[in-house]
Amino acid sequence: MGTPRDDREEKTPAPSTTLSPSAEFPPLSAGDLAALGRLGRQWRLNDRVRALPVDPGVSEVRRPTDTTGAGTGPPGPFQPEHPGYLAATAGAERGDTPPGRAAGRLRRLLLGPPLASAAVLRERMPKLVALPVLSSDLLSSVAYGPEAMLTVLLLAGSGALGLSLPIAAALVVLMVTVGVSYRQTVYAYPHGAGSYLVASDSIGPRAGLAAAAGLILDYILTVSVSVAAGVAAVTSALPTLTPLAVPLALAVIGLLLAGNLRGVRVAGNVFAAPTYLFLAAVVGLVAVGLGQAAARGFTPVAPAPTPAVQGLSLLLVLRAFASGATSMTGIEAVSNAVPVFRPTEWRNARTVLTWMVGILVVLFVGLTLLIHLNGLVPRRDETLLSQLAHRTFPHGPWYPLIQVATALVLLFAANTAFNDLPRLLYFMARDSYVPRRFLHMGDRLAFSNGLVTLAACAALIVVAFGGHTQSLIPLYAVGVFLAFTLSQAGMVNHWRRHRGAGWRRRACLNGVGALLSAVVLLTAAVTKFAEGAWLVVLAVPLLVWLFLRVRRHYDRVRDALSPQAAVLAHPPRAGVAADPAAVLPQQVRHLFVVPVVRLNQAALRTLAYVGSLGQPTLAVHVSPEEQEARRFHDQWDAWGNHIPLETILSPHRVTVAPLARYVRALRRGRPDVTVTVVVPEVVVEHPWQRVLHHRTERRLRRAVRRVPGIVVTNMPTHLPR
Known part of the structure; x- marks a missing residue:
């Protein structure tokens, strides 16, 4: 995953750009400032305009004082900050009507007290919290990734299951390659936004928008499918809850939304435990299973005979490779969320990414190897992970512990999307490709509009599919591997353009990753087109078109409202009547x-x-x-x-x-x-x-x-x- 020597060979990165509430108020250009000066010099106003009939520092602004001048009582709604500046206190931000006050109390009860803008640095996550929060989607995918690969191979009969090991080896190469690529991405682009920023900067805006569209679809599907899968695990254990599957899924989405609206740090502390529990349970399963296999000399058990329903072919192998690659969904999460780390952001992000990919490889290889050694075959009535846990722990509490941990991590794997999609929308809004309301930080310094939008879209999918979202799983690989392909192709152009020390080696590494990702993308798009992948194939260009329309609108608004445009359209001439769009x-x-x-x-x-x-x-x-x-x-x-x-x-x-x-x-x-x-x-x-x-x-x-x-x-x- 890289060495310290790699870091020394690269140039010193630019300082990380903090996600700031000030992004809602971009500064004027030098030309606009000059135009303002020209307009201001021609203003003519009566002196009465500046002769205010009130004192801006009226008694309501200041805290009540006693006869000695010392402050008494609670602070007023405003406090003097500097000459000409007032600081609004919590009292000024509360509603002044009974419904407004009631809504404010409910908001504080659900979300907690508001955080000042200066607290944005304190809301960062340490590495041990960021690891489970950002890796929940990635690590939970090992619960179904190996099974997806073996399910495709089983179409050629149980004899084809032996190909799982070489395919898994190829997937490990892809995982490591993509992981190393994203380490380089984090270093070269420390502000975050991952695939969107890399593709936009190194290939072009439309490539960046295509990558963003793929990620947006992936994040929405992650929430809906992960929550539905977790609820399915619960209803399988408790069949009486099956009629309540949709309400339960909506309740989980609401819980995730409420937790993330409370802020990054709070959400991280709350949702970290399920991922660590799942990690400990699966690592224990792999360790004990390998110990049992070693005791019998690593002799594989022959799988149950299963007749072939289609012949073994290169296309079938590629389908299995693409299906197993679903274990990589979420690997881009760190590159999108660099600003949530404590300083030094890019360095901590690379460390967490290395841990994530290392853990993913260990779990994926360990589970695939154990499934092969135990001769397990995919079944409709029980997952491979459940079969393996049954075989490894026939007695005791370990089997139910693994099932509970799996259900929890599937339920809360969606939290990765709640961390990343609002930040992706933030960067896109900063570039004027989505509504600028996605720049807004809420009371708890969370991107509230992005969080609510994600929850609403995921809830709509859950309701539309009645909680049965398995048919959406084939859509996963198309969107996420489109982003992988464009990101790594963009990194190739990045190294070619900058030509720093070792740029050829780095470009080759990213080129291999782009090639492998493109193979998965094309295979998934072709083989799963009829299963629903056509939705993504159509949705991506439609989203790109919508992004460009939004940008065109904002460009038109900017040009129309620019002070320079005012000077050009209405040359100010004192004493000469103009239309009401005049600026004097x-x-x-x-x-x-x-x-x-x-x-x-x-x-x-x-x-x-x-x-x-x-x-x-x-x-x-x-x-x-x-x-x-x-x-x-x-x-x-x-x-x-x-x-x-x-x-x-x-x-x-x-x-x-x-x-x-x-x-x-x-x-x-x-x-x-x-x-x-x-x-x-x-x-x-x-x-x-x-x-x-x-x-x-x-x-x-x-x-x-x-x-x-x-x-x-x-x-x-x-x-x-």
Whole structure:
């Protein structure tokens, strides 16, 4: 897996990029900053704008003080940090309504108290916690990987089972090759994101997106299939629970989601134990089984005769090789999760990856060898691991311990996906290929949106397949080995481009890994196409197309909203009127429109507010008939006719649509004027009371949202309590 000398031959890596909450707020480019300076120098504002009528440091900001000036009582919602900076306390972040406070208490009960952004480094995992958390998927696959290989070989009869040893040897070569490749990947790309980052950087963006699509499908399938398999193990032991298989699977997914929403460190401490229990149980099984085999001189037991249903061929051998390669799902987990390690991140990640691959090889080889020596044959009613445990431990508590450990590790193997997929989505969101909400860190510094998305997709699959997701297993190899192939091909280009010490040796190693991974990929895609692999073959290009569409949208938004674009589209010239997209206050002309249904206190407060702004104002009344319109005009005249009034007759009693059409017509008549519609609103105390009042503002905003230069807002009037 590499030596210290290998590390010295390579150049010093770039410092690791920390996953930071600040990624949601990318900095402006130098060109945008220069454009801001040019725009700012032409601003002209009245001095009253900066003469604030309130003190920003009002008493609510500061902690209560006694007569001596010393602080007393709990801190207020804000605390002065630096001149011009306030720090929000937990009190400021809590809801200020009864439902908001209740939701906050429930959230704290389920997830724990919020963590400050500065705690991101403390949430890292030590190696002994990261090993079981990131390897649960990889190590649990030895429970079904050897059996998948032997099940294919059995099609050619029990005589073909002897090929399991040379195929296993080839798989060990593939495991070590891919493991060494990912060690080099971790070192060359210490920020994480694994296959996506390597393929994007060394081959091209579309290759990176294809690798990401394969990994996304693999992670979602990992959760749904692992949980369903674990629940199946439980219901097999307790058949009375079989009708509850789907609810149990959903409950496990919910448990995994809740644990990971509590943060990386908490989830690691909670879900590490099942993996260590499984590791100890299987290592004990292999050790005792080899001891028993040594006592009889390692003489293999002949397997039960099984007739062939198809001839032995190269294609069958390749299918067995591809099926056994499912034991490698999860080997890329460390490269995707480098930022969760404690410093030095890349070094600790490489150490854990070495342990993972070493343990995988030992368990895979040991179980395959023991299955061969004991002459075991795949059966429908019992797994090979269960048969082997029965044969090795016919009496005592060890057999049920192994079964319990296997069920637990299958249930919680999905935790690897909960660790890796949100971080993959984070890096893709940083590159604008998926929604930027995946950049957001939740209260506990976990990528909440990514976690919830993963849980929702996995739960949907479990429900859609009724908890029987075995038909999804053939899809595994296609997605994950697509990522392996692109990652290692990308590393070949990486070494060719940088040409450091020993680059030819490294490139050859990655080239062999890419070739072997491509063989598995093509074999799985061809031989399992009819079994469901066609879904992945179609889903990958569809996902890549969606990623590119998202990126195109974000590029368009960035170009349209850039300060440089504002300067180019609307050259600022002081004193010259421009359209409402102008970026200088002296260029903006206003027209305020106030819809008035009746002259009550809400309408009068709105008219007073708009009139105080000193801008042109027009009142609009929509009436269902002329008689009511005349009556309203009499009321308007009695008030004093201080603001121009326009009345719209709507004989079919429709209100919002004619009002929206009228506002759009005003805007078309003067494209250089910003039309601001201020709607009087009555604010009620209880949510149920909202249905008793019209929501005119929201409906009007939806009706005119596509028209530039129209602003819809409201003037609230609160009912007395």
